[in-house]
Amino acid sequence: xxxxxxxxxxxxxxxxxxxxxxxxxxxxxxxxxxxxxxxxxxxxxxxxxxxxxxxxxxxxxxxxxxxxxxxxxxxxxxxxxxxxxxxxxxxxxxxxxxxxxxxxxxxxxxxxxxxxxxxxxxxxxxxxxxxxxxxxxxxxxxxxxxxxxxxxxxxxxxxxxxxxxxxxxxxxxxxxxxxxxxxxxxxxxxxxxxxxxxxxxxxxxxxxxxxxxxxxxxxxxxxxxxxxxxxxxxxxxxxxxxxxxxxxxxxxxxxxxxxxxxxxxxxxxxxxxxxxxxxxxxxxxxxxxxxxxxxxxxxxxxxxxxxxxxxxxxxxxxxxxxxxxxxxxxxxxxxxxxxxxxxxxxxxxxxxxxxxxxxxxxxxxxxxxxxxxxxxxxxxxxxxxxxxxxxxxxxxxxxxxxxxxxxxxxxxxxxxxxx
Ligand code: ARG
Numbered sequence: 142x143x144x145x146x147x148x149x150x151x152x153x154x155x156x157x158x159x160x161x162x163x164x165x166x167x168x169x170x171x172x173x174x175x176x177x178x179x180x181x182x183x184x185x186x187x188x189x190x191x192x193x194x195x196x197x198x199x200x201x202x203x204x205x206x207x208x209x210x211x212x213x214x215x216x217x218x219x220x221x222x223x224x225x226x227x228x229x230x231x232x233x234x235x236x237x238x239x240x241x242x243x244x245x246x247x248x249x250x251x252x253x254x255x256x257x258x259x260x261x262x263x264x265x266x267x268x269x270x271x272x273x274x275x276x277x278x279x280x281x282x283x284x285x286x287x288x289x290x291x292x293x294x295x296x297x298x299x300x301x302x303x304x305x306x307x308x309x310x311x312x313x314x315x316x317x318x319x320x321x322x323x324x325x326x327x328x329x330x331x332x333x334x335x336x337x338x339x340x341x342x343x344x345x346x347x348x349x350x351x352x353x354x355x356x357x358x359x360x361x362x363x364x365x366x367x368x369x370x371x372x373x374x375x376x377x378x379x380x381x382x383x384x385x386x387x388x389x390x391x392x393x394x395x396x397x398x399x400x401x402x403x404x405x406x407x408x409x410x411x412x413x414x415x416x417x418x419x420x421x422x423x424x425x426x427x428x429x430x431x432x433x434x435x436x437x438x439x440x441x442x443x444x445x446x447x448x449x450x451x452x453x454x455x456x457x458x459x460x461x462x463x464x465x466x467x468x469x470x471x472x473x474x475x476x477x478x479x480x481x482x483x484x485x486x487x488x489x490x491x492x493x494x495x496x497x498x499x500x501x502x503x504x505x506x507x508x509x510x511x512x513x514x515x516x517x518x519x520x521x522x523x524x525x526x527x528x529x530x531x532x533x534x535x536x537x538x539x540x541x542x543x544x545x546x547x548x549x550x551x552x553x554x555x556x557x558x559x560x
Contacts, residue, residue, distance in 0.1 A: 145170040146252040147283065150177065150243055150269075151200070153188030155296055155310050157258040160285040161195045162303045164256055168283075171198045172256075175246050178202065179209045179235050180322025180384075195305050201246060206322060209238055210380045213458075214323050218419075218426055219367040219470050219477075221442075222450040227400040228412065229419040230453050231324030236265055237458035240272035247280055254281035261287040264405045265319075268456035275459040316343060322383055324396070324416030332413050339399055339413045346391045346415045350488040353394040357486035359493070360389060362425040364481070367474030369422055383418045390417030393485035405455050421490055425481035428492040433476040433499045442473055 147164050151157045151174035164172050174192035178185050185202055192200035213234045222230055243255045255273060259266035266284055273282050291299060300307055317329040327343050341349055362382075363371030372382050390396055396417035404410050430439065449466050457463065479497025483490060505514040 145254065146198075146250055147172050147254040147256050148243055148247045148250060148252045149174045149197075149256040150239055150258065151175060151188070151192050151197075152181075152258060153183060153191060153310070154258070155293070155300065155307075156286050158191070158195055158305055158310055159291075159296055159300050159303070160256060160258060161192060161197050162305060163285050163289060163299075164283065165196060168254070170254070173197060173199045173201065173246070173250050173252065175201045175203060175243060177239050177242055178204045178206060179238065180206050181320045191306070191310075199250075203242055203246075205238060205242060207378075207380055209235065209322065210383065213238055214383070215368055215379060216467055216470070217449070217453060218369070218422055219474050220449040220466065221423060221427055221430075221446045222453055223423065223446070224450045224454045225400065225402060227398050228402060228414060228454070229324055229398075229416045229423060230450065231321055231414070231416055231419065232265065232319045232326045233268060233453050233456075234323060234458075235319075235321045236268035236456065237272045240269050241276060241459075244273060244276040244280065247277070252280070254283055256283040256285060258286050259284050262406065262408075264454065264456065267405055268458075271456040272459055322380070322387075323419050324414055327413040327415070328410065333411055335401060335411050339397075343413055344397065344415055346387060346417055347394050347397055348392050350394040353392065353487045357484045358389060358393050359482060359484055360386065360421065361480050361482045361494075362386075362422065363479075364426065364429050365478050367426065367429075367470075367477040369426070371480075383422070386418035386421055390421045390485055390490070391415075393417075393490075394488040395485050395490045396420035397488065421483055421485070424490050424492055425483055426477070428481045428495050429477050429479055429497065430473070432479070432495050432497050432502055434473060435501065438473060442470070445469060 145168065147168060147170045149157060149160055149164060149172055151161075153176065157174075161172050161174065164170060174197040176185060176189050176192070189200050189202040217230060217234055224230055224233070239257075243257075246252070247255050257266070257269045259269060261284070266287060270282050270284075273280060297307070300310075315330045316327050316332065319326045325346055327339070331337055332339055332343060361373050362369050363374070369379055369382050370376060372385055377385070396415050396419065398412070398414040398416070400412045400414070401409050402412045430442070434442065445466055449463070449470075452458070452460065452463055476497070476499035478499060479495065481492060482494030484493045505512055
């Protein structure tokens with residue numbers, strides 16, 4: 142009888158490397174690894190081959206960078222999705238895509254189970270497992286690191302015992318890092334001290350503010366229907382644009398985040414992020430919308446944005462709620478076309494200019510100078526009706542409190558009945 146096949150999401154790191162052997166032994170199964178390139182950097186082909194050396198019967202490398210940008214990053218950018226005002230969701234957006242590709246490979250390879258390297262303490266296990274269960278409930282899900290409870294030292298011991306080559310796997314590991322083209326998440330080690338400023342060695346994509354140029358860098362982002370399509374006037378694919386902007390913004394120290402975050406699994410954790418390109422694009426996109434959305438839509442979209450960020454963070458990407466919100470957001474993007482000029486300077490990212498063919502900013506209406514077309518006279522009637530109900534309320538309260546029509550002091554208008 143042929144063995145069962147398990148498809149393992151492989152990163153090239155210690156945990157997923159020993160998981161290859163662990164899965165083979167524990168389940169007496171063949172292991173096929175999938176290394177998914179979503180812009181995490183590192184030597185992809187070398188890592189792919191390493192999985193075969195360790196014992197995978199097959200090792201697949203998938204370049205999913207474009208799909209990641211088109212199907213996950215751009216919708217999240219249109220949604221201005223930011224969790225708890227700080228986290229631009231790089232890791233959280235990558236997980237559903239990885240899950241989707243695991244399911245696809247599992248079908249191609251007739252696998253009965255899929256495996257990932259998440260521990261039992263984070264959000265990522267939830268994002269993987271929920272996505273996998275929606276996409277193919279028949280697949281068994283195995284999370285070796287959640288089961289084996291190995292410390293890092295015993296994982297290294299396990300590797301040595303099983304002749305798993307460790308070169309290139311164990312570096313001096315100070316932090317737990319997850320990276321993709323949208324940003325880098327850094328946790329653990331000294332970062333766990335909530336009072337301790339992250340040391341410079343935690344950062345890779347951003348220069349220290351003190352090492353950043355002493356003069357500002359200006360960039361112009363062109364948008365078409367909410368999608369970033371040009372950088373400094375040059376048309377480019379969003380993926381190329383993100384990569385180019387990453388270097389420019391990172392050199393100016395833009396995109397560092399230090400945040401205490403509410404995890405889905407009920408704990409607060411200290412999170413450090415660096416996301417230079419994402420920071421600039423979020424700011425620029427918001428500036429584009431502030432020029433093109435009418436007030437009530439702009440305010441209502443904020444509610445949708447928060448909901449969107451939460452559902453991405455909570456692992457609910459493959460949900461009808463997300464699809465429905467996407468449909469709403471898509472309508473709002475029809476006028477998000479134009480250019481935004483951004484100034485990058487020693488960690489700051491400031492919008493300094495914007496223009497759009499759909500601009501609702503009408504200089505003639507807004508100006509305090511000559512050429513003003515705003516009807517000042519109409520303001521009086523507007524104010525009269527706008528405040529009419531409060532004016533009526535004030536009159537009634539005043540009369541009730543002071544039948545003698547004595548003047549009432551302003552403070553008595555608030556909570557006049559003494560609530
Ligand atoms: N707190 C973030 C999230 O839940 C980042 C997790 C990053 N994982 C890591 N291994 N550093 O999305």
